[in-house]
Amino acid sequence: MAGNPLLLKELRQRMRTRRAPWLVTAYLLAMAALTFGLLYESMQGQLLMLQPMRGEQVFVILSMLQLTVVLFLTPAFAAGAVSGERERQTLPVLLTTPLRVVDLLVGKVLSCSALLILLMVVAMPLYSVVFLFGGAVPQEALSMFVFQVFNVIWVAAVSVMWSALTLRSGWSTVLSYATVAWLLVITGVVGMGLQWFGQHYPIDWFAERWSDVLLHLNPLWVMATLENVVRTSSPVPPWLTYCAVYMVLLIVLSAAAAWRLRPGPGWRRRVRWARHTDIG
């Protein structure tokens, strides 16, 4: 953090707003209400009775809901990260400092993710309430938490990259939500649909193959495999495929975003498409 002045400044700015404590409080209250509501419902009012299967169900539902909510919140914090600087006319000065573009992008990504990770951290005691009923083990909770953090940072990173590439907050918000929709909705709905087709129609090989590919790219499905709710015959752990594919995508986007903000020496020889898009 000491090596990235932008991160320190951003954290200071973000935590000073009134929005931060209100968001944390509202999120915690909502999650608490949901947890106790789910527990009460699944235990059918028998909160003093130990029912491990029901406890595990609540844990899975809670973690999936948390991931969905947090992923939909992330673009709201990250999609205007770089374009907002341009719109507020603070970007040109930042770009004339020796601050490296990678520091700028990393600072933005981490500062945008920080509040969302804080949301997940403050919700952790609620999971410990679920543990009281058995079913879920701490290792599962830990792997779920790490996977959620990965997803939040990834979506924040992609949103920041869209913001740097488009330099328009409106466009980057649309693209960021499209990315979240791809992650949560498209891969899930199409993947499950193809799986259903594969089981009911003779095009089973094609459908099953592609449903498998799409579901490997869906964070909810991958999280379900981490919690052993669904099982897969794939030799490679689904979380590894998931992380690898999206990391490659992120690297490609990051390279384009870095080039967009500050083309390096020899730029004339490389690309000419951004000729009319100077910053400032």
Place this chain on the structure above:
Amino acid sequence: MIRTQNLSKRYGRVMAVDRLNLTVRTGTLFGLVGENGAGKTTTLGMLATLIRPSSGRALICGFDVTEQSREVRRCIGYMPDRFGVFDDITAEEYLQFYADCYHVPRPVARRRIDEWLAWVDLTEKRRAYVNALSRGMQQRLEIARCLMHDPAVLILDEPASGLDPRSRLEMRSVLQRLRDLGKTVLMSSHILHELAEVADEIGILRTGSISMVASVSVLREQTGAHRRLWLVGEASRDRWHQALRSDPHVVDYTFEPDGITVIYAGTLEQQAELMERLVKAQIRLYQFAERPTDIEQVFLRLTEGQVQHHGR
């Protein structure tokens, strides 16, 4: 310190900057003046490594702005014409942030924050949020920000634009003191008389290229802008009329309560002849002084293309 060689920037069919050749010597305050759209901001943007030149090259502190942009950034302080400030951050934190961006050691940065805030007369505002400061204060804070890493070159794009008269005066004082610090300053403005008060040299930019570079006095001389003379004397109006009308270089004159303002198109020698003429006409002269030329005239004449170009 700053040198451009055929520096050009093309946006589609529009040539924003056309083979610009400019030299700004170390320790001078160079004013770049031109109408809106003349290419001032594009030129400064290229020098500040923000805009990629289409062709040509520019050197600052010996570094090429395209090939050695990182080195260039370390030796310049850039203030854009339209700038924003961060929300929810104090003046002190703002300067500290930029000091960190330039890797200025913390103790040095703290000392400089005190120094530069005092220098721009903002010590009392050090804990005020930057977005709550007035525009004039923000402009001065920007100058302090530019100085945090002690750059050799300052590039200031319209530093006094959008300011009220009082803030303008404060900014002028800051700019004059900048020159005294020995910094090389390249600043742009479309208000020529403001530049004339602080700049050592002025370059007139027309449609993307320099049409003239000269000191303020030489600029007036070469462009033949009319002098404004201030005369105070004792004589009847008829005698004044007779004497002034007999001089072919008197363009116009106005009687004012304390004296007469004469718009004079002649040289210094011809001006001396006017004085003799007035004395011969038995006017008791108490004052015969040249008032500062309305420098805007020079600008208008140049931008209308009425004068020969004296480009370097």
